[in-house]
Amino acid sequence: xxxxxxxxxxxxxxxxxxxxxxxxxxxxxxxxxxxxxxxxxxxxxxxxxxxxxxxxxxxxxxxxxxxxxxxxxxxxxxxxxxxxxxxxxxxxxxxxxxxxxxxxxxxxxxxxxxxxxxxxxxxxxxxxxxxxxxxxxxxxxxxxxxxxxxxxxxxxxxxxxxxxxxxxxxxxxxxxxxxxxxxxxxxxxxxxxxxxxxxxxxxxxxxxxxxxxxxxxxxxxxxxxxxxxxxxxxxxxxxxxxxxxxxxxxxxxxxxxxxxxxxxxxxxxxxxxxxxxxxxxxxxxxxxxxxxxxxxxxxxxx
Amino acid sequence: xxxxxxxxxxxxxxxxxxxxxxxxxxxxxxxxxxxxxxxxxxxxxxxxxxxxxxxxxxxxxxxxxxxxxxxxxxxxxxxxxxxxxxxxxxxxxxxxxxxxxxxxxxxxxxxxxxxxxxxxxxxxxxxxxxxxxxxxxxxxxxxxxxxxxxxxxxxxxxxxxxxxxxxxxxxxxxxxxxxxxxxxxxxxxxxxxxxxxxxxxxxxxxxxxxxxxxxxxxxxxxxxxxxxxxxxxxxxxxxxxxxxxxxxxxxxxxxxxxxxxxxxxxxxxxxxxxxxxxxxxxxxxxxxxxxxxxxxxxxxxxxxxxxxxxxxxxxxxx
Numbered sequence: 001x002x003x004x005x006x007x008x009x010x011x012x013x014x015x016x017x018x019x020x021x022x023x024x025x026x027x028x029x030x031x032x033x034x035x036x037x038x039x040x041x042x043x044x045x046x047x048x049x050x051x052x053x054x055x056x057x058x059x060x061x062x063x064x065x066x067x068x069x070x071x072x073x074x075x076x077x078x079x080x081x082x083x084x085x086x087x088x089x090x091x092x093x094x095x096x097x098x099x100x101x102x103x104x105x106x107x108x109x110x111x112x113x114x115x116x117x118x119x120x121x122x123x124x125x126x127x128x129x130x131x132x133x134x135x136x137x138x139x140x141x142x143x144x145x146x147x148x149x150x151x152x153x154x155x156x157x158x159x160x161x162x163x164x165x166x167x168x169x170x171x172x173x174x175x176x177x178x179x180x181x182x183x184x185x186x187x188x189x190x191x192x193x194x195x196x197x198x199x200x201x202x203x204x205x206x207x208x209x210x211x212x213x214x215x216x217x218x219x220x221x222x223x224x225x226x227x228x229x230x231x232x233x234x235x236x237x238x239x240x241x242x243x244x245x246x247x248x249x250x251x252x253x254x255x256x257x258x259x260x261x262x263x264x265x266x267x268x269x270x271x272x273x274x275x276x277x278x279x280x281x282x283x284x285x286x287x288x289x290x291x292x293x294x295x296x297x298x299x300x301x302x
Numbered sequence: 303x304x305x306x307x308x309x310x311x312x313x314x315x316x317x318x319x320x321x322x323x324x325x326x327x328x329x330x331x332x333x334x335x336x337x338x339x340x341x342x343x344x345x346x347x348x349x350x351x352x353x354x355x356x357x358x359x360x361x362x363x364x365x366x367x368x369x370x371x372x373x374x375x376x377x378x379x380x381x382x383x384x385x386x387x388x389x390x391x392x393x394x395x396x397x398x399x400x401x402x403x404x405x406x407x408x409x410x411x412x413x414x415x416x417x418x419x420x421x422x423x424x425x426x427x428x429x430x431x432x433x434x435x436x437x438x439x440x441x442x443x444x445x446x447x448x449x450x451x452x453x454x455x456x457x458x459x460x461x462x463x464x465x466x467x468x469x470x471x472x473x474x475x476x477x478x479x480x481x482x483x484x485x486x487x488x489x490x491x492x493x494x495x496x497x498x499x500x501x502x503x504x505x506x507x508x509x510x511x512x513x514x515x516x517x518x519x520x521x522x523x524x525x526x527x528x529x530x531x532x533x534x535x536x537x538x539x540x541x542x543x544x545x546x547x548x549x550x551x552x553x554x555x556x557x558x559x560x561x562x563x564x565x566x567x568x569x570x571x572x573x574x575x576x577x578x579x580x581x582x583x584x585x586x587x588x589x590x591x592x593x594x595x596x597x598x599x600x601x602x603x604x605x606x607x608x609x610x611x612x613x614x615x616x617x618x619x620x
Contacts, residue, residue, distance in 0.1 A: 144599045146558025154580045155328040264461050274450035282445035
């Protein structure tokens with residue numbers, strides 16, 4: 001009988017000292033324990049690949065209008081039916097995923113970058129720089145984000161890049177506080193003192209020595225932010241204030257479901273995009289949860 | 303305590319100024335101006351007439367002068383007039399405010415009254431089947447877009463079952479206006495509250511779990527206090543503090559969410575007004591909404607901060 005929990009001391013020593021049991025492997029093992037996250041990762045990978053391969057796999061042109069096939073239910077030619085302009089719903093879903101997911105990634109990227117840089121500066125510099133950066137963070141945190149996003153989108157115009165930018169510039173406060181907190185503790189460590197002694201510049205210390213030590217919580221926060229950004233884009237596009245037709249996104253595909261006729265008798269128009277957003281955001285949230293567990297250094301020996 | 307409140311109020315002033323400045327600048331740099339939204343593009347209009355219209359609306363002055371004029375008038379309680387009607391903005395928003403408050407407050411109450419007990423239960427029975435189920439529910443609830451959930455419950459409860467009305471706030475033929483209002487309120491409040499129910503559930507669960515592991519809980523038990531007193535007097539009081547944080551953090555999102563929910567349910571609130579004002583480029587109304595909306599958010603945050611101090615003597619006496 002071989003029970004890993006009951007292994008002899010020798011065996012444990014072998015396990016701990018063998019090259020196979022690296023911290024990275026333990027992280028992978030802890031990640032794989034989260035079944036839902038593994039399922040989520042597979043879903044995201046599939047949908048991600050489908051988005052990249054959109055031009056190859058989408059059966060029709062996502063913006064091509066076909067007046068002879070308006071609001072047709074699913075059929076062999078149009079697997080998920082057609083919308084009010086005769087456009088193929090399945091193709092719009094595939095192309096829409098491209099837009100929705102890249103808006104999520106880029107917006108979260110912008111937010112995480114701003115948050116990380118400001119957090120590092122704030123935590124590392126201390127004193128008045130820290131004081132004012134934290135006041136700025138507090139102010140941005142109290143801004144009712146959605147009102148500001150609507151304002152800026154109304155003004156800048158509803159292009160994909162403006163949506164990414166606007167969602168990104170209001171989302172950095174959480175990361176900033178997180179990174180600042182971590183930096184405050186890391187900057188007291190000996191290796192920071194050592195690099196100061198050899199004359200490294202503050203920028204070098206911040207980005208080469210402190211940043212690698214605070215990267216785990218940044219990854220986790222960034223993951224959740226992607227989920228949030230996808231939801232924001234979907235909400236904006238749904239209201240008609242985000243990415244405009246005919247460019248498909250999962251959000252604006254639902255705009256037409258506001259009519260009772262569509263809601264009642266054309267489920268192929270509103271169920272698939274809604275379910276896909278939910279599925280993607282759910283997968284990302286499970287993934288973030290598992291990453292938080294896997295990357296937590298306090299749990300490294302489990 | 304009073305000093306603390308005054309300090310928080312003073313901090314709110316630059317925040318409000320900042321928000322109005324950004325929105326004002328943004329609206330005034332916008333490409334399409336309100337004149338082009340007012341005229342019929344198919345009818346040619348003489349340039350002199352356009353100039354006259356601009357002058358009448360004060361649109362020919364530089365941006366910063368117009369901001370200062372707006373600020374001076376706003377301080378007197380005059381938020382100007384909507385471009386396309388003669389209704390004062392303040393009245394327009396004032397008409398919409400009760401509906402938004404009714405919706406957001408009900409959603410918040412719903413979230414607290416469901417999320418907190420479920421979270422406490424989940425924590426006390428950690429790793430039970432129900433705990434797993436609730437955790438999974440919380441994940442789904444924060445992942446589903448509010449508007450998709452709203453469409454789903456409209457489909458089930460209004461279209462298929464016909465229990466609740468599809469939209470609006472009142473039915474003019476109703477015999478009991480209050481019951482009728484509640485019937486209209488249930489679906490939008492649920493749609494707006496769902497994400498917060500999950501939020502409160504998760505935060506309460508982790509807050510209670512953290513408190514349960516503390517030494518003072520062991521001490522309280524060792525003193526021979528009853529389990530009820532240990533949990534509610536020692537445990538819950540301490541868990542409450544971190545729960546107020548999530549309350550204050552979720553307020554801006556609540557108003558943002560109300561924009562979408564009001565739009566879907568044709569709920570005659572500020573959010574619906576904002577979305578239609580964006581489409582009509584009605585900037586004075588949008589400025590007013592940004593100002594009033596931000597003020598509401600800041601005031602609710604202040605309220606949460608005061609609750610914080612009430613719940614935690616360490617903050618009160620610091």
